[in-house]
Amino acid sequence: DAGVIQSPRHEVTEMGQEVTLRCKPISGHNSLFWYRQTMMRGLELLIYFNNNVPIDDSGMPEDRFSAKMPNASFSTLKIQPSEPRDSAVYFCASNRQGLVPSKYYEQYFGPGTRLTVT
Amino acid sequence: DQQVKQNSPSLSVQEGRISILNCDYTNSMFDYFLWYKKYPAEGPTFLISISSIKDKNEDGRFTVFLNKSAKHLSLHIVPSQPGDSAVYFCAASKFSGGYNKLIFGAGTRLAVHP
Numbered sequence: 001d002a003g004v005i006q007s008p009r010h011e012v013t014e015m016g017q018e019v020t021l022r023c024k025p026i027s028g029h030n031s032l033f034w035y036r037q038t039m040m041r042g043l044e045l046l047i048y049f050n051n052n053v054p055i056d057d058s059g060m061p062e063d064r065f066s067a068k069m070p071n072a073s074f075s076t077l078k079i080q081p082s083e084p085r086d087s088a089v090y091f092c093a094s095n096r097q098g099l100v101p102s103k104y105y106e107q108y109f110g111p112g113t114r115l116t117v118t
Numbered sequence: 119d120q121q122v123k124q125n126s127p128s129l130s131v132q133e134g135r136i137s138i139l140n141c142d143y144t145n146s147m148f149d150y151f152l153w154y155k156k157y158p159a160e161g162p163t164f165l166i167s168i169s170s171i172k173d174k175n176e177d178g179r180f181t182v183f184l185n186k187s188a189k190h191l192s193l194h195i196v197p198s199q200p201g202d203s204a205v206y207f208c209a210a211s212k213f214s215g216g217y218n219k220l221i222f223g224a225g226t227r228l229a230v231h232p
Contacts, residue, residue: 004161031217042124042224043162043207048217056215091161097217104150104211104218109161 004110018080025094035091124223137195141208148210156205198230
C-alpha cells in the first residue's frame with residue numbers, strides 16, 4: 001500500500017518566489033491535513049480538509065499561504081511570495097474520518113518537504 | 119500559547135535502561151493523547167495512545183501514563199534499544215469544529231547509546 005506521497009522532498013528557493021508543495025493522500029482517506037514543523041514550535045496544523053472542503057484554516061500563518069484540494073487524491077500548499085521565515089519542513093497527513101465525528105482516527109504522515117528560502 | 123509542552127528537547131539513555139519522555143498540557147478538554155515517533159527524513163508515525171478515561175496503556179516495550187490531575191503524561195520505553203533513537207512527539211486531541219484536532223508538542227530527541 002502506498003502511503004502519503006509528497007513532492008518535492010526538498011525545495012530551495014529565493015525570497016519572493018512562489019513555492020508549491022504537493023500531496024497525494026492515501027487512497028480511500030477522506031481527510032487531509034497540512035502541518036509545518038519548526039524547531040521552536042514543533043508540528044503546527046496549518047489547514048484541514050474533509051471531503052475536499054477546507055474545514056479549518058485557522059493555522060495558516062498569513063495571506064501568503066493558500067491551500068487547495070481539487071479532488072480526493074491531490075492537494076497543494078502554495079506560498080506566494082516566500083520569505084526566509086517560511087523555511088521549515090512541511091508535512092501532509094491523511095486519515096479516514098468515520099461516522100463518529102468526535103472519535104479520533106489515526107493520521108498517517110507523508111515524508112515531508114524540506115523548504116529552504118534564501 | 120503552547121497547549122502541549124515537551125520541556126526536554128533531548129534525552130540520552132544507555133541501551134537496556136528505561137527511557138522516560140515527559141509531556142505537559144494545559145487544556146483540560148483534551149480527550150485523547152498520542153505519541154508519535156519520527157526518524158530523520160521520514161514523517162512521524164503513530165506509536166501509542168491513551169484515552170483520557172484511562173491512566174495507563176501498554177504495548178510491548180512502550181507504556182504511556184496519564185495523570186489528569188497534574189495534566190501530565192509520560193512515555194516509558196523498557197528496555198531501550200538503539201533503534202528507538204528518534205524524535206518523539208506528544209500530541210493531544212480535542213474535538214473542535216466537527217473534527218478531532220491534534221495539538222503537538224515540540225518533540226524530544228531520544229538517543230539510545232550502546
